[in-house]
Amino acid sequence: MLSRLSLTNIVSHLTAPATHGLIILPLLITLSGLCMAADTITTPDNKPSTIADNKAGVQSGSNALEQTSLEDLKKSVLKLNRDLLILEEELLYPASNQLAVFVSVDVGEFFQLDAIKLKIDNQLSHSHLYTQRQLQALHKGGIQRFYIGNLKSGEHTISAFFTGTGPDGRDYKRAVDYPFTKSSEPILVELKIIDSTAKYQPEFVAKRWTVE
Secondary structure, eight states, X not given: OOOHHHHHHHHHHHHSSGGGHHHHHHHHHHHHHHHHHTTOXXXXXXXXXXXXXXXXXXXHHHHHXXXXXXXXXXXXXXXXXXXXXXXXXXXXXXXXXXXXEXXXXXXXXXXXXXXXXEEETTEEEEEEEOXXXXXXHHHTTOOEEEXXXXXXXXXXXXXXEEEEEOGGGOEEEEEEXXXXXXXXXXXXXXXXXXXXXXXXXXXXXXXXXXOO
C-alpha cells in the first residue's frame, strides 16, 4: 500500500516543473485508485465489498457445506444400521424357522390395555407392560412387533393373555389361543384387540398373515 506521505511527495515532485502539468491529474487518479484497491475488492457485479465481508461469505459457505456433509453422513449411518438389523434378523431367525407375533388395537374404547403375556406350547415366551405413550401409538394405528423367534416344523399353539381395564373401569382379563402347523414358511400372527359395539365388550382375535 502507498502511504499518504509517499503520495504527497510524489505530487509535490511532479508539480514542480511546469512541463509536467498535463500528467498530474491522470497520475493522481491512478494513485488514488491504487490506494482504494488495497482496502476493497470489486465483485463481478461491480459492487465493492470489504475483505471481511468476503471472508464471512466464504465461512458461511463452508459451514453450509459441513452441515450438508453431516446430514448425508447421518443418513448413511441410519441406512447402514437398518441393513445390519435386517441381516442380523435373517441370520438369527431364518424364514424356515421364524415365528413373529404382532399386536394391534382397534379404537380401544371398551378396553385399556395394561400387559400381554405370550405362551408357545404352554411355555412363557414373552411378556410386556405397556406405557401410556405406547398405547397412544397403538390407538393411532401403530402395529407392535411383540415377539420374534425360531420354531421347529410341526403342530404348535400360541396362547396370549391380555390384562387391563374393561367397561365400567373394572379389571379385565382375557385369553386367546391360536393353533397352527409350522412348515418351512415363516409364521406371522397378529393379535388384535377390537371393540364390539354390539356387545359393548372388547374382543380378542388371533389372525395369521399370508406371506406372498
